[in-house]
Amino acid sequence: MVGSFPMPSRRRFATHEHPWHQLAWAAEGVLLVETGEGLWVLPPIRALWIPAGVPHATAAHGSAVMRSPYLRPGTCPLDWSAPTVVAVPPLLRELIVHLAAPGLAEDARARAEAVLCDLVEPVDAVAVTVPLPSDGRGRRVAEALLDDPADPRTLEAWGREAGASGRTLARIFTAETGMSFGSWRTQARLRAALALLAEGVPVTAVAHRVGYGTPSAFVAVFRRSFGVSPARYFSL
Incomplete structure (x- = not known):
């Protein structure tokens, strides 16, 4: 089924789960899929294998079309226990389109699903973790910075708007997200x-739109986080 x-x-x-494995793929646009491991950003050259029973939420960045094959665990040889990013080369893309065709016979569908399981190959990708504090x-x-990650205000300046001192906000971020405010803002910018x-x-x-004064500063932070330059990340 697709x-x-x-x-x-x-x-x-919103967060849900399925009794089937799912391959979340954007036929058009960009998908954002969030699991317990963090947020995955998926252009059409990438998809996320979501094992049966794994809670996840899916959203569109801009307009998108999600086309997702669902596979019965008993008939699929893949036994990955965690969400896994996979490449979507042209052959896999066309196979998904074929599986989505109405009226496909059951035996033809079974053969195509077996080929799909053979074609999916993991790529090296890291989820971005941007947990939200529960303290209002x-x-x-946090929500203001997710809307505008380039906002340069310090914690002290934010405190005047949020009704707390900068020191209090710093404690809230550390206690409730497991990150310092600076580390959290870096993750929000990377997302x-x-x-x-x-x-x-x-x-x-991109560097300027997410709050970096120079492209070189952005590239350095990106490379430390993901191991490759921004220009290469989606080409791997």
Whole structure:
């Protein structure tokens, strides 16, 4: 079975799970899939293998079309226990389109699903973790920065808006996200950067849109986090 879901900008499927394995793929646009491991950013050249029973939420960055094969665990030889990013070369893309065709005979579907399981190959990708504080003051700051990761305000400046001192906000972020405020903001910027890069936005423009003064500063942070340059991340 293949589900096709047109997803307008900001459309989100809240956290849920399936009794089948799912391959979440954007036939158009960019998907954001969140699991317990973090957030995965998926242009059409990538998909996320989601094992049966794993809770996940799915959203669109901009407009997207999600096309997802669902496979019965008993008939699929893949036994990956955790969400896994896979490459989507042209052959796999066409196979998904073939499986989505109406009226496909059961024996033809079974053969195509077996080939799909043979074709999926993992790629080296890291989920971005951007947990939200539960304290309302910290959450207000976090949500504002997710909306505008380039906002340069310090914790002291944010405190005047959120009704808490900078020191209090710092304690909230450390206690409730497991990160310092600076580390959390870096993750928020990287999350926004991945979505822009997946859309094909040039690296220099991405750097400025997520809050870095120079492209070299952005590239250095990105490389430390992901092991490759921004320009190469979605080409691997």
